[in-house]
Structures are given as structure tokens and as C-alpha cells.
Amino acid sequence: MNSSFPKWYYSTSLFLWLLSIILVDDFGIGFVGLCTVLTLWQASRLVTKPSVLSIRFINLVTLLGAIATASLIGLKNSVNVFVALMLVASLLKQVHATHARQFTQICILNFFTYPCLFLFTQSIFAAFLVLILLAVNLAIMLNLEQNLRFKSALKISAKGLVLVLPVATLLVIFLPKLPAFWQLPAPQNQAKTGLSENVDPFNIANLSQSSDLVFRASFEDTQQTGPFYWRAIIHDEFDGRQWKVSEYQGTNIRALPKDPIGTATIIAQPSQLPWLYGLSYSYSTNAKLNSNVFGTVYLKNLSAKPVEYQIDFTDFEPQDSLRPWYYSRNIALPDDINQQARQLARDWDSQSTTTSQFIELMKRYFLQNGFVYTLTPTTTQSDNRIDDFLFSSFNGFCGHYASAAAFLLRSAGIPARLISGYLGGEKNDNQGYYSVYQYDAHAWVEYFTPGIGWQRLDPTAWIAPERMTGSLSQLEQLSSEFKSGLGYSLIGLSNWQSINWLRLQLEELDYQWTRVVINFDKEKQGALFKEWFGSNGQLWAGIFSLFMLLLLSIALFYLSKQLTRHKCPIELVYYNAIVSDFKEQLSGTTAKQHIVELCKLFPELEVSLWQFYQLIEKSQYQQKPLNKLELGELKRLYKSIKRKARK
Amino acid sequence: MNEEIKKLTDALSTVILEKPEQIKLAICSLLCRGHLLIEDLPGMGKTTLSHSLADVLGLTYRRVQFTSDLLPADITGTSIFNREHQSFEFHPGPIFSQVLLADEINRASPKTQSALLESMEEHQVTIDGVSHELPSPFFVIATQNPQHQSGTHPLPESQLDRFFMRISLGYPSEIAEAQLIKLAGKARKLTRAPQVIDGKTLLAYQQVVPNIVLSDAIIDYILRLVNYTRSSGQFSDPLSPRASIALAAASRAYAFISGRDFVIPDDVQAVFTSVCAHRLGVTTTNEAEVQTQVFQNVPVH
Amino acid sequence: MINRLKWKVKQHIYKRHQRSEIRLSHNNIYILPSKDGGFFIAVALLNFVLGINYQNNLILAVSYIMAVMMIAALFLGFFNLNNTNVRYLGSNANFSPYSSSIRISISSSAEIQSLRLSSEYNQTATHISKVSDEKVLELGAPELPRGVYETGVIKILSYFPFGLIRTWSYIKPNDAFYVYPTPLPVIDTEFSFGSASNTSQSIQQKERSVEFDHLSQYQKGMSLSRVSWKHYAKTEQMLVKQHAPESADLHRVIFDYSKLSGSKEERLSKLCTLVLDADKQQTSYALLLQQNRIPFGQGETHKLCCLEALSEF
Secondary structure, three states: OHHHOOHHHHHHHHHHHHHHHHOHHHHOHHHHHHHHHHHHHHHHHHHOOOOOOOHHHHHHHHHHHHHHHHHHHOOOOHHHHHHHHHHHHHHHHHHHOOOHHHHHHHHHHHHHHHHHHHHHOOOHHHHHHHHHHHHHHHHHHHHHHOOOOHHHHHHHHHHHHHHHHHHHHHHHHHOOOOOOOOOOOOOOOOOOOOOOOOEOHHHOOOOOOOOOEEEEEEEOOOOOOOOOEEEEEEEEEEOOOOEEEOHHHHOEOOOOOOOOOEEEEEEEOOOOOOEOOEEOEEEOOOOOEEEEOOOOEEEOOOOOOOEEEEEEEEOOOOOOOOOHHHHHHHHOOOOOOOHHHHHHHHHHHHHOOOHHHHHHHHHHHHHHOOOEEOOOOOOOOOOOHHHHHHHHHOEEOHHHHHHHHHHHHHHOOOOEEEEEEEEOOEEEOOOOEEEEEHHHEEEEEEEEEOOOEEEEEOHHHHHOHHHHOOOHHHOOOOHHHHHHHHOOOHHHHOOOHHHHHHHHHHHHHHHHHHHHHHOOOHHHHHHHHHHHHOOOHHHHHHHHHHHHHHHHHHHHHHHHHHHHOOOOOHHHHHHHHHHHHHOOOOOOOOHHHHHHHHHHHOHHHHHHHHHHHHHHHHHHOOOOOOOHHHHHHHHHHHHHHHHHHHO | OOHHHHHHHHHHHOOOOOOHHHHHHHHHHHHOOOEEEEEOOOOOOHHHHHHHHHHHHOOOEEEEEOOOOOOHHHHHEEEEEEOOOOEEEEEEOOOOOOEEEEEOHHHOOHHHHHHHHHHHHHOEEEEOOEEEEOOOOOEEEEEEOOOOOOOOOOOOHHHHOOEEEEEOOOOOOHHHHHHHHHHOOOOHHHHOOOOOOOHHHHHHHHHHHHHOEOOHHHHHHHHHHHHHHHHOOOOOOOOOHHHHHHHHHHHHHHHHHOOOOEOOHHHHHHHHHHHHOOOOOOOOOOHHHHHHHHHHHOOOO | OHHHHHHHHHHHHHHOOOOOEEEOOOOOOEEEEOHHHHHHHHHHHHHHHHHHHOOOHHHHHHHHHHHHHHHHHHHHHHHHHOOOEEEEEEEEOEEOOOOEEEEEEEEEEEEEEEEEEEEOOEEEEEEEEEEEEEEEEEEEEOOOOOEEEEOOOEEEEEOOOOOOEEEEEEEOOOOEEEEEOOOOOOOOHHHOOOOOHHHHHHHHHHHHHHOEEEEEEOOOOOOHHHEOHHHHHHHOOOEEEEEOOOOOOOOEEEEEHHHOOOOHHHHHHHHHHHHHHHHHOOOEEEEEEOOEEEEEEOOHHHHHHHHHHHHHO
16 A cells, blocks of 8 residues: 555655654654654565554554653653654654545645754754755655656755745745744753853863854954953852852842943853853843843743843942852851861961962962863862862862862952853854854852952963963864864864864854844844834835735746746747737637738738748747747847837 | 749649649649549549649559449459460559559449559559569559449548548639630640659659658647547547658648748648548538638647 | 535536536636645644744744745646636447446646546546646546436546645536436347347237338328327427338337336336347337337437437436
8 A cells, every 4th residue: 555655755754763863862862763663664664565554553553652752752841742743643644644645644744843843953954954854745745746756846846945935034034023922831952061050070080072052252342352251150159069059140130230341242052051151240131131140141031042142241340348148158168178278278378468469379389289281180079179189189170270269269268259151262253253162161260359349260271371262172282182072073173174164164154044044033123124224114124025025926926827838939939929919819820821911911020020930930840949149030020020010 | 832843733734724732732642652532523624633643744554444343353454364375374454554543433342442442552463372563653543423422332431541632623713614615625635734754753752752851840730630630529530640640741742842841830731631531531522611620729839 | 504505606606617618717717725725724824833932933934935835836726727628528328337428628728737527426536647738538427327417517626736725617518418228138028129030020010000100290282181180289390190101121120118018217228228239230220118209210320319218218
């Protein structure tokens, strides 16, 4: 029964399987296994002569598939389960589809299943993939109705989609952006490497490096120079093992500061944490965002797609003192641990009179004891992990240094907190934006000085000052260590110039895609209209879009008329136009007879009519295709005959 | 018009007055090595036309008047015992000529008719197990009276198909008839058409005709015409592929006569009725009506 | 109620299609989304809602693509059928259990894709994937009992191009087709028609007693005694009874309905066999169906006339 459809129809199964593989991070390996089994079943049915499946059997399999899907993904992720069920349903329906109509329904269903990929990823590649899948889908629908070959069906459907695409784009641009009707649960992304709310660097043997993009930033004032410390999470509580995220991370500021020193636009990739990225003291007026007391911003609701927002940033305000409760919070340390470090801090404290002197002593200590920056530090499980770092291992990455420095500061009674975020970024010279990747993650310290306020201190910079400028990827010293940690990705091959160039080009394309396509929202639409149509933008845009719709439907009308018309050589088109214009069409009359009659009607046109006939005769009866010159001549004659005869 | 052919038609026109189309069609048939059936009432010049055709082409010519008691052997010939040589000797019948005029073919019995048509098709005569090759070119011009005349055996459809074309002359115009009356008393010599070309030239022409360009547009047109007869449901005997081949060949010959090396739809239309009417089972009287109907329903382009 | 309304609307629509030839154009082509098209629209709407709610431009774009596709399908579907000439050619009658058929010619200067034709008597549509120039189709009407049937409404339907749009039209030729009775073997010995002359003669004997042959137009000078006054009373037509000549040749038979045994259908079936056999043997025969008389005759037309009379009876 199955073999009644052409084999290429079943590429759909393969595509659905491919989707499940692409979404393996979200759906888990178990679900991919399920899809693989179903696809293999389909394949085996294609190869062998399959029996017709009974409805009861199909229902049972469907039920089992649904249960398996739900249990593999977990009902909590309602969106994930829903999309996964759609995939399984589509796969199963193909296994037992026997009628053309059933396959049509599968194809229509796929118009929903394929775009579901966009819920999880909206990269340009996903868009491209979905477009291809839809083209094949459409080709199947065409083929079900007319007997076409695979190639010609695909050609037509691809052509059609390419024609429709600009129309759809225009519609996206011009149709008003409706607000969401209701809140739908967001698809839950599996945690990716990145920042964590609690920092325990001593537990990490090998800092895993990921080349995943975190965010891109561009400055209004292109003269901004680094180093850029992108603050994301403030950790102000140390329990001896890890630095915990501040309880006030989610506390919003009431009044926004007045005069920013700079503005940046940031497009942040989706993350499992709401905390976003800012510079110095940042705040945002974006409706989706909150600005907190620490001068960082965070999302009101997690988003599955990249978020674009603008931040204004200023320097920290000078503060004379901290409130007592807050002061004690920022010097609090657990008792009885790291006694050596405490002792060291007390020693420095007695040797110095100001905080900067204290820091100077700390810097000297780090530099004199041969501390090393490494991505593969010595791990420790002991309670006195900072002692171990300061007095025995002497190696670590940013987390170690920041953690130790903050501990030392607090031990001396100086309010200090740990900040995690990102440092630097790779600058794209063409577009002037910075790309920040996961491997740019960084941790540093902020300490409070009465009268000055909060100040940044990056102890890692003492050990590895190159780390301050530019991205980790551009760091020569650590490159081999860095790359071995990355695994397989394009950036690992950045030594080859052409590949690096390609990587940068793709990067740029993705930036534009994210900026222009994915984040085209109501505000951007409004801004665009304003730019194009002036202050009454909305109104004019409405009129313009109506006008365009009209134009489009007229174009569509003529296009489809053209498509269904018999393909007629241009010579005959001219001939028919002349003949049908001036006399009623007698279908049995030959060209010559027509010309003779026309000569009687328009004696003054005799010469051109006969010239016209000669050319028609040559192309149609002598089987000699007209060259360009003759075609031009034919067109000229056609026009002149038409014009003169009209008079 | 082709110069040589023009001479031919001119020569024929002196004998058959004011019938240029019919003359052209007859020549067409000759150029395609096809046999010709002339259907008309008695006394319309059927015989004169066939006679003159043989004359202008310089071909040997025999005439057989078909009657109901005519036997096949009367046409093909018989073996007669020769006493001197003590053996049978073959005496060829009138069919052994380059042009055979079978006058009033529908008067003969079906047996005789089929003997003639068989040799027309096979280009040879077999008597007593010996095959005798017919001369080349071999060309039969058969005349017949319209079917409703009494005492006739109509040719069956399958045998009508053997004739490449069927033409009818029709009544002459008044002027032409007046001239005919004037000429009537004179000796046949004066009214005879002179020889214009010889057999070799004819053969050369026959070889040129298939090289006339028949474009795809024309083939399409021919196919549309043929398909119309098959699909319209108005013809009891739609056109066979043999008919479409004949139509194409005749159109080529007509184009050649008109001095072109390619076929135009006008050629197809000119030969359509003569080639197709008898195959469609349409009588001479209905021809014109059918022609208009077919042409109106089949677009040229 | 709804069914009645539906029926009324349909009759109204059919009225416009009561022709034996129709050129499809904007005022006689009907277009609606098919069931699958409805599903497609629902999916497009779902995509739209999803795109709006997730503020996802790409899903939104897909839903717009689907919308434009649907509109394009409307146009394509319309132009596919537009300017098509549909002509009713006639019907082919057949014997009862076999399928009689209606002949339809479809022609167009452009190519028509994927057509489905169905008649009232055969709902399963005949599917043609492509028509260029002209095509003649036979629509079967299977398993009909003997009788005369109105040709009825013939539906021309296409799901071109994606199966999302139903484009259709009708043609309702004012004609009928015949389904002849099933030929049944005649067991009644006296009426079994064969070449044996004695049976023929026995028929002949009976025929002589009838003597009557057929009616013909009255002409001046004919005996008034032979006028069929019954006919005159009914139709005011002066018809004259023609009597069979005494020396009727042996190859003439009358098949009389009333002389056969069996139910009505059985008798007709038997008559059908008799007519066919007689035609095969080139016998001249007449048919007597109670009031309806078909005079002696021979040949194809006569046979058809008799068979049609049998179907009509």
C-alpha cells in the first residue's frame, strides 16, 4: 500500500528526524532515539512489501508513542512536549498513510510542525532549513494533485516560495504588530554553559570553554574603548565554599539616574537566567526589562529568542558610606576558615593606611609569588580553599583570583563583592559591534571606599594583563590551552585565515539577521515608519500597505494567468494580438489569409503587414528560429501596425 | 510558382479550362506517387484530365473501361499457351503501363476492383505464381460516378484508402463551357496537351518533395485536424495515421508546386478535402460543408 | 429545511448550466476552499497566533506565506478552468448491467491540469491529470436498471494546484441516455427465434392473422375505410392502416410483447434477445409493445429504435 506513493515523499520522515536531531538539546537523546526507531520503521516498510496496518494497531502505536514522548521529555515542559508530539504524530501518520488525502493532510500538518523549530532557534540557518523543508512539502502537495516528476515539482514549488517570500516579508514589515493575545509558556531551553548564580571556582578542574555566543553589543558612540567589563551577576554572600548571588539582585531601583555617559544596544542570546549584561552602572527603559539597585538589568520573563535592549550607563555615584546593615553584609565571612589568609589580610591592614595601599600590597603578593593564570587549575575540596590557593597551588583562573581578592578585602574590613560577567568581546570592524562568547566569561571584584563609592578591582589583570584587552580568542599565550578546551568548532580553526574569514562573515550575517529579522518588533516597526513616512508614519504606512496589497493581488492575478496559459512563442503572441484586435477570430483562417484580409482593411499598412508575415512564416513554417535582430524587427512591426491601425 | 510546374499546369489548362485547383491537386498526387480518384458525373472531363496528365508527363497510357462483366484477367493479363514454343506465354494486360485510366471503376464487380487495387498497392502482378513488376512510375487514375447512380458497386472504405486523393471537377463556368462548345468539333490533335516533361524529371521531382520543410507548427496543425475527426464524434470513419501521413505528403507537394520549400497552413487546407474526404466517408456533395466545419473548429495556431 | 434550501439553491444554479456546450468563465466557475484547504487555513491561523504570542517574526512569516499561497491557489485554480470549453457529445447506450456512458469533450487553448468529472450516476470521479487541446471522456453510469435516464448534471471539478481549492462547474445537457434491457435467453419454444424456418413459419402464421403492418400518412385518394380513426380522435392525424401483403416473405417477424411469458422485465429482456438475434440474421422485424408499434425494418437504426422502445417501455 505504501509503495503507491513515490519514494521521495518519504523524505518528510527524514526531515522530521533531522528536526529531532537539531533539537536534541531541548528534547533529549531519548526522544531522538524514538524518532530514529520510527524513521527506521518507515524505511523498512519502504524496502519490504509492507502489510496494511490495522487501525487498532495504529492507535496502539500512537498511544505508546505519545506516552513515550511525554515521559522522555517530561510534562513540565509543555511546549517541548507539544512540539515533540507533533513530530511523532506526523511521523506515525506517514507510516500508515495510504490515500492521497491522508498525505495531503500530513503535508498541511507539516506546515505547522516545521515552523515549530523557530520556537527553539531562530538562526538564519534554521530559517533556511525550514524554507527548504517547506519547498519539498509543497512539491509533494503539487505532486499529489498533478503527476509531475520530483524535479519539476520541486522546481515549481521552490520558485513559488521564492516569489512568495518577499510578499511575506513585506507583510511582516507592514502589517501592524499585534500584542500577544495571551501569555504562552515559553519553551524551556536546556541549561547551556555560561554564568552560574553561585560561583565556586575551586571545584572546577577544567574550565569548559564554549564558543557559543552570549550577546552582541554596539555603542552609539563608536569611540568607546575597552576594557569592557560586562556586569551580570552580583555575588555578595560567601559561605566558605561558594559566592552566592545577592538577595537584592532582583530589587529594582526607583528613580533612574539622569545623565548617562554612554548608550549601548545589546542583543542577548536566550539564556536560562534572567540576568542581562550592562556596563558600569547600567539601566534600561525597555519594557521587558527591570533595572536593579546594583546597576544591572534583568529580564522580567525568560525569553526563548534573542532579546534586544538598550542600556544607558553611568559611573558609580560617589557614596560616603554604606548603610550599617549593608556594610556588615559586605564584609561578612564565615568564621574559622582560611585562617592564613585572614592573617595575611590583617598583616597588610596594619601595614597600610588606605585601601589603595592595601590593594598595592595584595598586588605585590600575587606578583611576587609566581601566580599563574591557567584554565586547568588544581582542584581542592578542603574548607580552606583560599588558603590552599594563596599559599600552595598558586594557579587558577579569574574566579580564583577574584574570590581570593574579595576574601582578603573582606578580612580587612573593606566591603567587597564578587561580580561575574564577561570581559572584552570580539570587535567586528565592518559593523562596529562586539561579539561576546561564553569563553569571555570573567569574574572580578568590587570594593567600597567611603567617599568614593564602589570601585572595580580585577586581580586577574595583574597576572594576565593581556586578558584585559580583546577577547580570549585573541590571546596568544593561552591559545593552545584555550583551543583544546573548545572542542570542535570553527573558532578552533581560526588559524586558517580563510576559515576565520568565513567565521567572521557568518558571524556578521547572524548579527544582521538577529538585529533586523528576529527582533523586528512594534517599536522598530514604528521607528521604521517614522523614518520612511515622517511623523504620520503609522497612517501613511497603513495607506502604503493597503496600496501594496492591492498591487500585489493584481500582480498575483496576472502572474497566475500567465502561469496557466499555454506557453506560446512570442511570434505567435504578436500575431494573435494583431489578428484578434482587428477582426473577430476565425479559428480556421490561416495566417496568410488573415494578412490578406487585414491588407484590405488597412491598405496603407500593406508593406509592414507582409513584412510581419514574412517573419512569422520564417519562424513558424520554415523552422528557422528568428535571431535577435529579426525579433526586434518583428516587435517594431507589431507595434507600428497596432498603432497605425488603431487610428 | 515553380517554373516547370507552371508549364505543366499551363499545358493542362488549355485542355481543362478554369480548373487550376484540380489540376494542381492532380499533379500533387502524381508527385507523391499516389493514385488519384476522380469522382464526377459523366461528361465532366474526367477522362480528358487523366488523358492530358499522361500526355504532359510523356507517360505511356492505357485506358480500361470498367464494366460489370470485366474480369481481373482483363486488367492484369493472362498466360496463353503458345503452340510454337509449346509453353505458356504471359500476355500483359492494360495495367502494364505508366498511367492507367480505370474508367468508371465502380461499375466493375468487387473482385475486379480488388484485383486492380491489390496490384496498385503491391506494385506488381502475380499470375500463375510468377510475379510481374509494374512499370515505374505507375499511376492509376480511376474515375467513378457518384454512388447514387444505379448499377454500381461502391468501393469499400478499406479500398478507398488506397487512393491518395479524390477530386471532382464540377461543372465548368459559362465562359469555359462556351469555349468547350467552340472546340468541340475539332480534331483531337488540336485539343491535345503537348508533352512538357519526361519521366526522369518527374522522378527527380518526386525525390525533392519529401525534403520540403514541414515545421512543428504545421505538424501540430495536421494533428489537430486529424484529432478533430477522431474526437468530435461526427465522423463514422475518423482519419487513420495513414491519412495523416498522406495529408503531410500532399501538403509538401502542394508547397512544392507553389514554389516554396516549406509548408504553410494554406497548403494543408488546400489539400485537406481531397486527401481526407473520401477516407472520412464524406460524399462529394457534402465535401464543402464538412470542410468549413472542420476548418472552423480547428484553430490554425 | 436545510436540505430543501440546499436543493433549491442547487436547482437555481443548475438552471444556468442547462446547455449542451458551456464555456467556463468567471460567471459559471465556483471556487471554495476544499476540506484540506480549510485545514490549511486553520494551520495558517494557528501559526499566526503562535507568531503573535511568541512575537516570533519567522513563524509569522510562515503564516503569511501560507496566506499568500492560499490566495495564489485561488487564482491558479480559477485560471486553470477558465476558458475551458465543455461540450456534451452524446451518450452510448448499453445493456442493463453494463455501464452506459455519457460522452463529454473538454477542450482548451491552454493546458488544464488535474480534472475530475463526475455524473449523477457515478459519484466516483474520473480523474484526468492533463488536458491539452481536446479530450473526449466517457463517463460511465454503471449498474442502472433498464430505462431512459436524464443525462443529469455533470460536474467538472479540479483541486489544482495544491488540493487546497475546489474549483468546479456544471454542465446539464438536456438529453437522455438509454439503458437497454438485459438480453435473456428465450425459452418459450414458439418464440425462440432461430434460423430454422419452421419456427419462423409458426410466427408467420400468427402474424398473418394480425395482418396489420404499420400506419402511414393519409394521402388523397386513399380509401377512407382504412383510416385509423382512433388515431384521428386522439391526435387529429390522418393515418392509414397498412396491411401486410399476403405474400410476405418468410424473413419477416413480429415480436409481440403480449405473446411472451414472464414478468414485464423478463419479457422485455427476451424481446431484447429476439431483436438482437433478428438483427444478426438480417431479418426484417417489427416490434409490438402494447400500444407502441414499431413497423418492419432492418439495419442499425431500426435496431436502435427497437432497443430504445424497449428501454422506454
